[in-house]
Amino acid sequence: MQHMASLTRLHEVAEPTAIEVARLSHVYAGPEGGVPALEDISMKVAAGRFVVIVGPSGCGKTSLLMMLAGLRHQTEGTILCNERPINRPDPARVGVVFQEASLFPWLSAVDNIEFPLALRGMPKEERRRHAEAMLRLVGLEGFGGRYPHELSGGMKQRVSIARGLVQDPPVLLMDEPFAALDEQTRMTMGHELLRIWSTTRKTVVFITHSLTEAVYLADEVLVMSARPGRIIDRIPVTLPRPRTYEMMATDTFGRLRDRIWQQIRKTTQPGLA
Amino acid sequence: MTRTQIILTRLVLLGLVVATWELLPRLGFVNPRLLPPLSDVLTMLGQLLGRAQVQEAIWVTAAEVIVAFMIAVPLGAAIGVLIAENDYVGDIFRPMLFYVFSIPKSIFLPMFILIFGIGFGQKVAYAAFSTTFVVIMSAAAAVESVKADHILVARSYGATRGQILTRVYVPSMLPVLLETLRISMIFNFTGVMIAEMYASRTGIGHLIANWGENFQMRQLFAGVILLAVVAILFNEAVRYLESRCSTWRA
Structure with missing residues (x-):
C-alpha cells in the first residue's frame, strides 16, 4: 500500500516542470586556457519524476549537479527550478545528498x-x-x-x-549516494530510496556509475558523453512501478541496461564502436 | 589484560622505581652524593618550597611561561591559518617556515641575549620564538583537516560564511587545536628552561643549573621533580579537555 502513490504515476498528466536546463555550457580555467567541461546541456524534468544521469568518469556529471544545486556557476545557459533561476544554494527548493x-x-x-x-x-x-x-x-x-x-x-x-x-524541498539532488556501499547494501538502499520517494513525491536527479542502479531507479536515464559532457541519449524506463528485484532478470531490464552500456562504450572508446 | 590489571602493573612499576631510588643509595650500591635517596630529595623539595628565593623563582618562571605562551599561540595560529587558507601566502612562506622549523632554535639564543639582554624579555622572546613554529605547523594542519565536503554540505544548506566558520571550521579543528596547545606548551616550557639555564639571574631553570654546577644533587633532583610534576599536570589537564571535546572521534 505504500506504493499506491507511485502507481498513480503510471497515468501521467501534464505535470509542471520542476527543473529546466537550457543550453548550459561550462568551461574551466585551466593552466593552458579554458577546458570545456560541459557542452550544450538541455533537459527538462517534470515534477515528481526520478531522473538518473550516467556517464563515464570525468564527464562533468557532478559539476552539472553542483550547478543544479547552485554551488557552482556555469559559463553559459540557464537553470530554472520551479520556474525561477538557480544561481546560489536555495535549500527551500533543492536538497542535496552527497557521497558517503x-x-x-x-x-x-x-x-x-x-x-x-x-x-x-x-x-x-x-x-x-x-x-x-x-x-x-x-x-x-x-x-x-x-x-x-x-x-x-x-x-x-x-x-x-x-x-x-x-x-x-520539492527537488532532491543525489550525487552517487550509494557509491561507497557494498553491493547488497546498495540494492537495499535503492529499494528504500524508491519507497521514500513514493511517499514524499519529490523530483529526484540522481547520479550514478552503476547501470543496474540507473535502470532500477529511473523514470528516465540521461547518458552523458566523455568530456566535454553532452547528453547523448535519453532513455525512458518503461518498467512498471513499484519496481521489484525480480525485474532485474527480465529482458526489458537487460535491453535497457545494454543500451546505456553501448552508449557509454561508444563515447569512451570511439574507435571500438 | 583488563584495565585494572594494567593500572596495577603501572603502579607496581612506579613502586619499583621509587624503591630502587630510595634503596640503591641507602644500601651503598650508588654514591648517595651522586644520587641522594628519594626521601631526602622530597624533604629538600619541601624545604625549598618554603624559601623566598625559590618562591620568587617559581613566579618568575611561571610568568615567563604564561606570557610566552600567550604571544606564541595566537601569533602562530594566525600565521598558520593564513598560510593554509591563502594560497598566495602559503606558496611564498611555507618553504621558508619549514626550513627555519628544522633548525634547532637554541642556536639563536646568543642573539636573543644580545638584543634583549639577560632578563624577562629575553626568556619570553626566545620561548615564544621557539614555540611559534610548532604552532604555525599545527594550526596549518588543523585548517587542512577541515574537509572540503563538509564545507560544501554547509554551503548547499545555505550557510553563511560566519556559520561555516563556527559550525564547520571550529568543530573540525578543535581536536587538532587542543593537541597544538599541549605540544606548544611542551616547546614553550622547554624554551624558557633553556633560556634560564643558559644565562639568567633567577627562575627555576637558573636555580637548577646552579645546583648542578655546585654539585647540590638533592636540590637539583628536587627541582627536576617540581618541574616534571608541573609539566605533567598541564599536559594531563589539556588531554582531559581533548578527550571531552572529541567523543565523536572513532
Missing part, C-alpha cells in the same frame, strides 16, 4: 538532520520534531543519538537522505 563521508562526525545523527534547520535559526523543539519525523521516514527510529562512526554505511546514507529532505 558527508555527515558531520561531531554531530549525532539527529543533530546532523537538524543542521539545515539550525542554520535557519529554527527553535530547538520544532527542529527535533522535524528530525524525528525524518528518522521515522528513513527507517532509523531510535538511532538519532548515534554518532556517524557508530552507524553502518547504509545507515549513514539514510541519515544523509533525511538531512536532504528535512526542509521538505
